[in-house]
Each structure stands twice: as C-alpha cells, then as structure tokens.
Amino acid sequence: MATPTLSKSRFINGSQCHLRLWHDYHAPHLAKPADPTLQAIFDTGHEVGDLACARYPSGHLIAHDHRHTTEALEETSKLIDQDTFPALFEAAFTYQGLFARADIIERLPDGGWRLIEVKSTTRNKDVFVLDLAFQLGILRGAGLDVRDAGVLTLNRDYVYDGQQLDLDALFRYHPCYERADAMCESVGDQAKVMKSLITQDDPPDIAPGDHCFTPYTCPYHAHCTRDQAERDQASDALPALAPEQRNHIKHALASLTPPIRHLDFETFAPAIPRFAGTRPYEPIPFLFSIHTEHDGADPAHTDYLHKGEDDPRPQLADRLIDALGSEGSVCTYSGYERRMIKGLIAALPYRADALHAIEARLFDLYRPIRVGYYRSGYRGSLSLKSVLPLLSPDSGYDDLAITDGQTAAARYSLALNTKDRRQQQSLFDDLRAYCERDTLASVKIRQALASIS
Numbered sequence: 532m533a534t535p536t537l538s539k540s541r542f543i544n545g546s547q548c549h550l551r552l553w554h555d556y557h558a559p560h561l562a563k564p565a566d567p568t569l570q571a572i573f574d575t576g577h578e579v580g581d582l583a584c585a586r587y588p589s590g591h592l593i594a595h596d597h598r599h600t601t602e603a604l605e606e607t608s609k610l611i612d613q614d615t616f617p618a619l620f621e622a623a624f625t626y627q628g629l630f631a632r633a634d635i636i637e638r639l640p641d642g643g644w645r646l647i648e649v650k651s652t653t654r655n656k657d658v659f660v661l662d663l664a665f666q667l668g669i670l671r672g673a674g675l676d677v678r679d680a681g682v683l684t685l686n687r688d689y690v691y692d693g694q695q696l697d698l699d700a701l702f703r704y705h706p707c708y709e710r711a712d713a714m715c716e717s718v719g720d721q722a723k724v725m726k727s728l729i730t731q732d733d734p735p736d737i738a739p740g741d742h743c744f745t746p747y748t749c750p751y752h753a754h755c756t757r758d759q760a761e762r763d764q765a766s767d768a769l770p771a772l773a774p775e776q777r778n779h780i781k782h783a784l785a786s787l788t789p790p791i792r793h794l795d796f797e798t799f800a801p802a803i804p805r806f807a808g809t810r811p812y813e814p815i816p817f818l819f820s821i822h823t824e825h826d827g828a829d830p831a832h833t834d835y836l837h838k839g840e841d842d843p844r845p846q847l848a849d850r851l852i853d854a855l856g857s858e859g860s861v862c863t864y865s866g867y868e869r870r871m872i873k874g875l876i877a878a879l880p881y882r883a884d885a886l887h888a889i890e891a892r893l894f895d896l897y898r899p900i901r902v903g904y905y906r907s908g909y910r911g912s913l914s915l916k917s918v919l920p921l922l923s924p925d926s927g928y929d930d931l932a933i934t935d936g937q938t939a940a941a942r943y944s945l946a947l948n949t950k951d952r953r954q955q956q957s958l959f960d961d962l963r964a965y966c967e968r969d970t971l972a973s974v975k976i977r978q979a980l981a982s983i984s
C-alpha cells in the first residue's frame with residue numbers, strides 16, 4: 532500500500548502505543564464510539580479554541596475541512612506570503628508524508644512566526660510539547676520561519692466577574708520553544724518508525740497496561756482487554772473481615788446519630804466560567820439527592836434539580852438546608868460532598884452558618900470501608916459502584932441511562948442546551964434517577980456494614 536500521511540493526532544496516538552496507531556489505520560471500528568461525555572470534551576475544546584482565536588480579532592481561519600486538505604494547504608501558502616493577516620488559524624502544512632494543522636500561527640513584528648497550540652486544560656503537559664515538536668518539524672520543513680512556540684491553556688486563577696470575559700486573563704501562555712526544538716530530531720525518527728508500522732499487515736504485539744490511560748484513555752481498551760475483563764469478573768469478591776476490622780467499622784458506625792440521611796451531589800464544571808466569582812473548571816453542584824432512613828420502613832427520598840441556566844447554587848443551597856434539617860448524621864461516600872459544601876460556603880457567605888452546621892454532621896462512609904478492607908488485603912476498587920454489588924448483590928446501576936458522574940455532567944449540559952422539551956425532560960429524569968441511586972446505594976452500604984459488624 533502507498534504510505535498514508537501521518538497527522539499530528541495519529542502521531543500522538545502512536546507515541547502512546549504503536550498498537551493504537553495500527554488500529555487507527557487498519558481497524559478503527561474496534562474503537563469505543565464517541566459517547567456524550569467524549570462529545571462534551573470535543574465541544575469544550577472547540578469552545579476554548581474559538582475564544583483563543585478571538586484574542587486575534589484580525590486573524591483569519593483556514594476553513595477547509597479534513598476532506599479538503601489540498602485547498603487548505605494552498606490557501607495557507609498563499610496567505611503566508613501576503614502580509615494581510617497577523618495570525619492564521621488552522622493553517623495546514625505538510626512535509627515528507629507528515630501533516631499538521633496549527634491551531635494558531637502568529638506573525639511576529641520582527642519577522643518570523645510564533646506557533647501556538649491551544650489546549651482546554653489549565654495545566655501544560657509533556658504531551659502538548661511533543662505535539663508542538665511534531666508541528667515544529669513540519670512547519671520548518673515546509674519553509675516557515677518559526678521563532679517561538681508555546682502552549683495556550685486556560686488560566687486556573689482567572690475569576691469571572693459575571694459581566695464580560697477578559698480573554699487576556701482567561702488564558703495563560705506557556706513558552707516551550709526550546710523544549711520543542713530539542714525534541715524535533717527524535718520526533719522525526721519516531722515518525723519514520725510509525726510511517727513504516729502503518730503499512731504493515733499485522734498488528735504489533737503489545738499487551739495492555741498502564742500506558743493505555745496515559746496520556747489519554749485509549750478507545751481500544753475494551754477490545755484489547757476483552758479476555759481479561761471476564762477473568763476479573765470471576766475473581767471479584769470482598770474478603771471476609773477479621774474481628775478487629777469488624778470492630779473498627781462497628782465503632783465508626785456507632786457515632787452516627789438519627790435520623791441518618793444520605794447525601795449526594797451531581798456537579799458540572801464549565802471550562803469557560805459562566806457564573807460570577809467562578810474559575811475555569813470550578814465544579815458547580817446542580818442536583819442533590821437525599822435518602823433518610825427510618826426504622827423498619829423504606830428510606831424516604833427527596834431531591835433538587837436546578838433546571839434553569841442561571842447559577843444553581845443559591846437555590847440548591849436553600850433547598851439543601853431545608854431538606855437536611857438540623858439533626859442527625861449526613862452520610863456521604865468520599866470527601867467530594869464536603870468539598871462541594873465548602874464551595875457553597877465560599878460562594879454564598881450569607882448561608883455560611885447553616886452550611887457549616889451541615890458540614891459538621893457529615894459522615895464519610897468510605898473511610899471505615901477503606902480502613903477495614905485495605906487492612907484485609909483487598910486491592911480492588913472501593914468506589915461506590917464497585918462496592919455496592921459486592922455488599923448488596925441485588926443492587927447496581929445497570930438499568931440506568933446514566934452510570935457515572937462525567938456522563939451526568941455532560942447530559943446536564945445537553946439538557947440545558949436542547950430545544951426539544953421531551954428530550955430535556957427525559958435527560959432530567961435520567962439525572963435524577965442516577966443521583967437517587969447513589970444515595971440509595973449509600974443506604975444499602977451502611978446497612979450492609981452494620982450487619983457485617
């Protein structure tokens with residue numbers, strides 16, 4: 532076969548794992564399809580990319596898409612030779628079978644260009660510099676005089692005033708020219724190896740491992756681990772606890788005071804802050820669920836879901852304070868709910884006293900579980916979703932449309948954006964069902980622990 536072009540995203544995939552790269556060319560159908568969570572990540576990337584470009588009001592977008600790369604290359608070449616635009620977005624370059632679209636190239640006042648890679652994170656990472664190095668080699672090979680290069684991320688210290696985004700303060704530029712320059716030669720060598728690999732008929736023999744999640748979660752993981760998953764399921768079980776561990780749990784649970792309530796929040800974390808006083812990726816609670824245990828009766832349930840596009844926190848905090856009353860323990864599973872309550876205290880100082888009082892009643896069920904089971908030698912996951920079916924075999928999340936917090940956040944954004952009322956209602960129902968299941972799981976775990984201890 533003719534050697535296909537190696538793009539920068541494929542190069543990054545290949546630098547994570549040669550098998551991943553081989554799959555990209557020979558068996559892309561084996562990848563996990565993009566779900567709403569992944570789609571939300573892509574959408575965030577586009578939103579951040581557009582704002583980064585808005586910092587250059589006279590810049591020009593090379594709009595030809597990936598099916599029209601020849602046109603993109605021609606337009607780029609033409610505009611670079613003219614002095615019309617101070618910056619180009621998505622400029623296309625090719626060199627020796629390698630291809631890249633640069634997020635931003637900026638014309639420098641004293642001649643030459645600055646290459647900027649835009650990332651929708653708040654931290655610069657090694658993989659971003661690798662990405663820059665790949666582009667730098669191509670741009671130079673194509674004849675561009677690149678004199679500076681760096682990564683533009685969101686600035687985690689930026690606080691939105693609720694009026695207008697300050698685009699200069701929202702972003703942070705990380706200069707990386709020297710590091711990227713130093714990597715160019717080895718990147719060129721790696722690219723040569725990858726170009727040869729993708730012409731091979733047989734996949735490289737690579738076993739799954741930690742590299743499957745670093746720097747990105749590989750979409751072929753389910754395929755590569757299909758045999759392992761079955762073996763893990765068969766061996767998953769919580770060991771019996773020794774008397775000393777049972778005592779530890781019993782002692783911890785004895786501090787609970789009735790009425791025992793169980794609390795869970797769902798949050799979303801907009802990359803671009805939407806509410807006054809918030810920062811990029813600050814988690815905002817939009818939904819809570821509470822189950823209250825009653826002796827001999829089914830636990831009572833209540834919840835609150837914020838359905839408007841305004842800041843959910845003031846109304847959510849009012850409803851939370853009402854629903855939790857002033858007595859009894861409030862069980863959570865992990866320290867996340869405590870952190871969210873602290874966030875509410877900071878955002879709503881006029882509610883601080885009531886929220887501090889709730890914070891003082893929190894009881895983290897995860898702690899006795901962690902101490903008891905880690906001491907017993909159990910090394911499996913102790914997350915709520917892992918522990919629930921082990922302690923309460925008839926319970927689980929399989930019947931739900933949403934089964935994790937990231938998906939919940941993505942579906943909430945979708946629900947707020949859709950114009951389809953029916954779809955919106957269905958998404959809201961799914962969200963409430965998921966959060967309700969979390970607090971019901973917490974009830975079952977407390978009860979299972981009480982009976983074990």
Ligand code: SF4
Binds near residue numbers: 550739744752753
């Ligand atoms: S799951 Fe792991 S081993 Fe399989 S292709 Fe992806 S990174 Fe490579």
